[in-house]
Amino acid sequence: MKFLKIAICSMLIESSSAFVPASSKATTVSSLRMEGTTTLNPFASFAKLFENNKSTNASKQRFQTSSAEASVRSFIDDVNARKDRMDLVNYFDDDVKFVDTAFYNPVEGKDALLRHFYLHADSSGLSTFSEDSQKTIVVDNVAASIEEDNDVSKVCVLYHLEEGGMQIPDSTAITFYNLKNDKIYQVFDATEPPSPKPADSGLKLLKTVSKLIGDDSIVIGNENIATSGSSVEKYFDAWNRRDMIDAVSNFSDDCVVRDTQFDNSFEGKEEFERHLLRVEECLPGTFNFVIDDIALTPKNAGVSWHVENNGDALSFTRGVSFYEVNESGLISSGIEIPEKAPPKNGLISTISSKFEKEPIRYIPAAIWVGYMYILFISEGILPGVNALQLEQRTWEEVRDLSLNFFLVSPILNLPFAPVVHPMLEGVFNLLLAWAAMFAGFLSDERKNKPNLLPWGPMLVGMQFLTSGFLLPYLFTRSVEKDDLVYKEDIDGELQAKVGEWKPLGGALATVGTYSIAWAFIGRPEFGDFDERYSSFIDLLSIDRVGSSFLVDLAIFAVFQSWFIDDDLKRRGVDIESETALRNIGKVIPFFGLAYYLTFRPSLPSRDEIVEKKSE
Numbered sequence: 001m002k003f004l005k006i007a008i009c010s011m012l013i014e015s016s017s018a019f020v021p022a023s024s025k026a027t028t029v030s031s032l033r034m035e036g037t038t039t040l041n042p043f044a045s046f047a048k049l050f051e052n053n054k055s056t057n058a059s060k061q062r063f064q065t066s067s068a069e070a071s072v073r074s075f076i077d078d079v080n081a082r083k084d085r086m087d088l089v090n091y092f093d094d095d096v097k098f099v100d101t102a103f104y105n106p107v108e109g110k111d112a113l114l115r116h117f118y119l120h121a122d123s124s125g126l127s128t129f130s131e132d133s134q135k136t137i138v139v140d141n142v143a144a145s146i147e148e149d150n151d152v153s154k155v156c157v158l159y160h161l162e163e164g165g166m167q168i169p170d171s172t173a174i175t176f177y178n179l180k181n182d183k184i185y186q187v188f189d190a191t192e193p194p195s196p197k198p199a200d201s202g203l204k205l206l207k208t209v210s211k212l213i214g215d216d217s218i219v220i221g222n223e224n225i226a227t228s229g230s231s232v233e234k235y236f237d238a239w240n241r242r243d244m245i246d247a248v249s250n251f252s253d254d255c256v257v258r259d260t261q262f263d264n265s266f267e268g269k270e271e272f273e274r275h276l277l278r279v280e281e282c283l284p285g286t287f288n289f290v291i292d293d294i295a296l297t298p299k300n301a302g303v304s305w306h307v308e309n310n311g312d313a314l315s316f317t318r319g320v321s322f323y324e325v326n327e328s329g330l331i332s333s334g335i336e337i338p339e340k341a342p343p344k345n346g347l348i349s350t351i352s353s354k355f356e357k358e359p360i361r362y363i364p365a366a367i368w369v370g371y372m373y374i375l376f377i378s379e380g381i382l383p384g385v386n387a388l389q390l391e392q393r394t395w396e397e398v399r400d401l402s403l404n405f406f407l408v409s410p411i412l413n414l415p416f417a418p419v420v421h422p423m424l425e426g427v428f429n430l431l432l433a434w435a436a437m438f439a440g441f442l443s444d445e446r447k448n449k450p451n452l453l454p455w456g457p458m459l460v461g462m463q464f465l466t467s468g469f470l471l472p473y474l475f476t477r478s479v480e481k482d483d484l485v486y487k488e489d490i491d492g493e494l495q496a497k498v499g500e501w502k503p504l505g506g507a508l509a510t511v512g513t514y515s516i517a518w519a520f521i522g523r524p525e526f527g528d529f530d531e532r533y534s535s536f537i538d539l540l541s542i543d544r545v546g547s548s549f550l551v552d553l554a555i556f557a558v559f560q561s562w563f564i565d566d567d568l569k570r571r572g573v574d575i576e577s578e579t580a581l582r583n584i585g586k587v588i589p590f591f592g593l594a595y596y597l598t599f600r601p602s603l604p605s606r607d608e609i610v611e612k613k614s615e
């Protein structure tokens, strides 16, 4: 049902912001950029706003508002300057709610925001840029105001992205910030849709199915926004009353309005009015555009809004608009950006950019798809019925193997230890020891290098579905930087201890050796090699899960090498000089990895370095 809802919404959205008409005249984005009207002197507009109001603490108000705007501008400058993300998040409140409409869910809290910045760099303007990106945010206009009774500052920024001095197509965006004490505690950001623009093809459909959808959980409006009777508010109000003549009377004769759902702007009051009238006929009378927040100055206004049907908020219909007001108080230009309809492209662009930068990721991705298909769905590629059929026999086998985990119970002769084919047990426990050995690379997950799929939980998952977890981790993991890493940087104290524990490789190599020996000589009742080998082959010929273990061993053998170079870099080792260690780790399956973990240099610890310096 939820899926249906999203699907319907995505069709709807294409049309829902049709509250501005299509036009035949082409207008370039730059004509709307409103240069020269940017708040060159943010004090001027506020001096005007408060000059006749002696009872207000005017000087304080003005100062706070301009300092909020300064904070936002400074944040944007720091994003452009590629400042450390640990510093960037200091512009935000601890409980910040950060809505980037390229993603489905808001980012909540400063820690989550830091993670978002690391993981999703480049996926949208406000997600920060990666180190190799040339993009910058260019601010076109700012509207900033303050709510007197609660000291909340509102800063609305119209911007676009540039690369090498050129504007990136379809990159115009608006962000609405809320600040208190100069900390940003709420952000709503929307970027114009990519070309070709959706236009109004879905307008009629919107009318038909509007009764089916409604979800106000994602609206982030402020409960009581003060109305001030500005022309922008009058425009929304008149529109909702479907009095389009009244609505356009709040625009200047030469107004230029752009709805980013459409390719072209509407120029002049008449063209705009014609469109509003047409839209009125298409949209249900029950639709309202509700203002969630407004940053208002005498010169301009930024508005965040959402659409309601009969008072119920519709999903994915939020948006932001930026208007300029002429000196007579009439709207002279406007740009309206509705949020991107599902499917949202934030996560998709994060993942696809990883594949673009490192096409080798297609290899584990393809193997993973094949692996999951062969294990769970296919018939006849691997023996046995597919794993989804959950045969009684499969369950029992997995249960028995798990009871004999690392061969502890059979060795101790525990009463509950079931009898399982020793070769199957050998393969199973070798595989688990190998999977556990990848814990030696826990330093791949750090606060400043999170991975889309966190490595710790993926390692635990590998004890259950080995390659099913290893491969997705490999094709989605974040790229390692070249910096030296300290032991303290590893995310989690336990992880740091386990990952850097020297005996790890040796201990697991022992388990592996024992498992191999067990396969050949354990449980003497299974006979000599020939006998147990042929009964093992018979067993595998009907056993999908058992035969998949052999596939897993092969996958581990191939991909253990993927971790080595990055791990050496973290330890400050020149990968060209440490050829022996590096090659043994990469080339010799299982035992080479154990050797590598035992003889690689330790990660330095910050404490030790401080001690050395003070000596």
Ligand SMILES: *[C@@H]1O[C@H](CO)[C@@H](O)[C@H](O)[C@H]1NC(C)=O
Pocket (backbone or CB within 6 Å): 049, 050, 053, 055, 056, 148
């Ligand atoms: C003027 O001051 C009063 C009292 O503080 C306040 O309610 C009102 O909103 C102010 N008006 C303007 C335009 O600042």
Ligand SMILES: *[C@@H]1O[C@H](CO)[C@@H](O)[C@H](O)[C@H]1NC(C)=O
Pocket (backbone or CB within 6 Å): 055, 056, 057, 060
């Ligand atoms: C103006 O603000 C300051 C600092 O908050 C305060 O101490 C002062 O009493 C205020 N003045 C008026 C007239 O409200």
Ligand SMILES: *[C@@H]1O[C@H](CO)[C@@H](O)[C@H](O)[C@H]1NC(C)=O
Pocket (backbone or CB within 6 Å): 231, 234, 235, 237, 238, 246, 247, 249, 250
């Ligand atoms: C703006 O809209 C209001 C109604 O919402 C209307 O009364 C007014 O005449 C319009 N025009 C101007 C210039 O304010």
Ligand SMILES: *[C@@H]1O[C@H](CO)[C@@H](O)[C@H](O)[C@H]1NC(C)=O
Pocket (backbone or CB within 6 Å): 251, 252, 253, 254, 326, 327, 328, 329, 330
């Ligand atoms: C604002 O727009 C109106 C309508 O187009 C126009 O009559 C008026 O002169 C404009 N005001 C200024 C200061 O340009």
